[in-house]
Amino acid sequence: MKALSTPHLEHVEVSAHAVDRASLRCLGVWRDTAKRGEGLHSWLERQAKEALCNPADHKGRHMHLGFLWAFHDEEGHPKLMSLIQDGK
Numbered sequence: 001m002k003a004l005s006t007p008h009l010e011h012v013e014v015s016a017h018a019v020d021r022a023s024l025r026c027l028g029v030w031r032d033t034a035k036r037g038e039g040l041h042s043w044l045e046r047q048a049k050e051a052l053c054n055p056a057d058h059k060g061r062h063m064h065l066g067f068l069w070a071f072h073d074e075e076g077h078p079k080l081m082s083l084i085q086d087g088k
Contacts, residue, residue: 012048012071013079014041021083029065048080 022030022044034043051064052071061068061084068084 011077012045012052013074013077014044014048015079015081018044018080018082025083025085026065026067029067033065044080048078052078 019041022040027040030040030043033047035046038046047064048069048071051062051069054062054064056062057068059070061070063069063086066086068086069080070082070084071078072081073079
């Protein structure tokens with residue numbers, strides 16, 4: 001997926017796998033950047049929109065907050081599939 005403009009995205013679906021990866025890899029980042037009362041899933045939706053604003057690498061992943069955000073196009077809508085630690 002190419003970089004998109006956040007205002008054009010109403011919703012980004014988040015897979016269970018992405019939630020699992022986030023719970024194992026980026027709880028510190030979530031705590032540091034979450035809005036008051038924002039849970040992990042809601043944070044992932046918000047940050048996924050931000051990630052999509054960044055250019056994609058040759059595999060279609062978007063770098064954001066030190067992680068590669070991997071998406072799948074689900075009938076014209078982005079779905080966050082996984083979070084990958086850069087270089088791992």
